[in-house]
Amino acid sequence: MAVIAEPVTKPVSRFHFFLDRREVLELFLVAPAIIYVLLLVGLPLLLAVYYSVSAYTIYDPTWKFVGLENFVDILQNPTFTKTLANTFIFTFGSQLLGLVLGKFGAFLLLQPFPGRKLVRALIVLPFVIPVALATIAWRWIFDSLYSVINWTMIALGFMDRADAPNWLGDPTLAMLCIIIINAWRFFPFAVVIFLAGITAVPQDVIDAATVDGAGFWRRNYQIILPMILPIMTIGLIFGIVFTFTDLSIVFLLTMGGPGGDTSVLGFAGFQTGIVSGDVSHGAAISLFMLPVLLVVVILMLRFIRRREI
Amino acid sequence: MPRTLSKLIGNTWFFLGVAFFVVLAAFPFYWMLITTFKTNSDLYNVANTPFWFNEWPTLEHLKYLFEETLFARWLWNSLVIGVCVVAITLVTAIPAGYALARMTSRKGEALGIGIFLTYLVPPTLLFLPLSRIIAELGLQNSMWSLVLVYPTFTIPFCSWLMMGFFKALPVEIEEAAVVDGCSLFGAFIKMAIPLSVPAILTVVIFTFTLTLQEFVYALTFVSSSDQKPITLGVTTDLVRGDVFFWGELMAGALIAAIPVAIAYNLFLDRFISGITGGAVK
Secondary structure, X not given: OOOOOHHHOOOOOHHHHHHOOHHHHHHHHHHHHHHHHHHHHHHHHHHHHHHHOEOOOOOOOOOOEOOOHHHHHHHHOHHHHHHHHHHHHXXXXXXXXXXXXXXXXXXXXXXXOOOHHHHHHHHOHHHHOOHHHHHHHHHHHOOOXXXXXXXXXXXXXXXXXXXXXXXXXXXXXXXXXHHHHHHHHHHHHHHHHHHHHHHHOOHHHHHHHHHOOOOHHHHHHHHXXXXXXXXXXXXXXXXXXXXXXXXXXXXXXXXXXXXXXXOOHHHHHHHHHHHOOOHHHHHHHHHOHHHHHHHHHHHHHHHHHHHHO | OHHHHHHHHHHHHHHHHHHHHHHHHHHHHHHHHHHHOOOHHHHOOOOOOOOOOOOOOOOHHHHHHHHHOOHHHHHHHHHHHHHHHHHHHHHHHHHHHHHHHHOOOHXXXXXXXXXXXXXXXXXXXXXXXHHHHHHHOOOOOOOHHHHHHOHHHHHHHHHHHHHHHHHHOOHHHHHHHHHOOOOHHHHHHHHHHHHOHHHHHHHHXXXXXXXXXXXXXXXXXXXXXXXXXXXXXXXXXXXXXXXXXXXXXXHHHHHHHHHHHHHHHHHHHHHHHHHHHHHOO
């Protein structure tokens, strides 16, 4: 780009002269943010990698290098294998459920009807309030004795108080609960993403397809879906990353219970590294997130680039 | 006649669907609200209909929350943390967003994506090394540790948001200012910033709500009750051993959630266009 203005600038001081060179000014402006992020994201990330190959605990803070010993320890522990499996089930279960709910929600919100704005404001509530607070509310809803779900089902005659489910005490139900809460939290995000994508599809494209004889399903899956795929992909990256690394839902709802059946990577890393003070093993557990996150992000970025060309 | 009938049936299904989604999304909030104002004897009686008041509503939970717990202190802590983090984010993210938007080479784009990707590095990967860094700085168990750490996710996000905004701002405006004798830096301060007030406002609101939503770092770094931010205080301090103070818990959660819900709702579209960047064409 031609910078037409540069010859006119009159240097007042050395400092100003310096800042009047475009590249220098840009560097000067972007530097604080980059330094902050390098010091408090980049450096800790390297430190986490180093912890995972050392024998560091808060009781014995040595930097002794132990190679991959920590990873071997972890992989030999059957609880960890279960944690890893739980993390995948939790992530993909809740994303799938969230997407399905999101698609239907968006489909409904696409039609104009009185009060649509209010309905949208109510539907996005789960995504906008702090997840920790929402989880506490759900814990009360899934309470072993005063669960409103159980009360309703008993009142409707579907079950007896004696065999009412103990939502958070049963391994399968507890897993279902954390999946439901996370899907509940993310589906409004999916709704909004779908809506943003669909409203960005030019009407004349849809009209042209209709004129050419494309029916409802064909329009939906061969015209609209490919066009909203990039934005959906980005939404999905966020959903997967934030779910795969989540700690708060499990921490506040089940504490990994019953018997480690809802433990996920973030929670296990916290319990080992912070609560038990075994920093090196905790770091090793947390690092299991990294390859998955990298793969997801790289795949998605590539996929988006190919779409745009 | 059959036409109106089928339309009626279609409408019924449609509104049933809408009702389902509204109930699904909003029920937990209704539940917080009604639990906040119910007496304990009403709450803990399985024979009562839970959906409505069986006894007169009460303010005892709110009273307890403000008089017997550190709730007011947590609100104050969250406010202080939020304001400080907003300040740090503004002075770093606005210039960064501007520079990234004006960089003409591909380097700028790569740098922008790089900064944004750090937003995806999760707290659960960084909390162990960060707690060590915080201990070294003598900030352990203090809310100031959160002021230091929260910008690690607000800066990437807000730089990206500002970058998108500045890209849409015609560079000719600044060039005109430079022709009139303004320095390049002066053009940024005097022309670009005043024109970006709406985007800056969005950054302020988002930074603030992101700090209110954060839980993992707060849980890891702060354990004294009087240093906790609101989200952590409500969810961890109102549970004694195995006893949950449901009335107080729901009251606290509701009070903390309402401002975030309103602010976020107003700015949600900008948030979405921020994170999806150029994916919608």
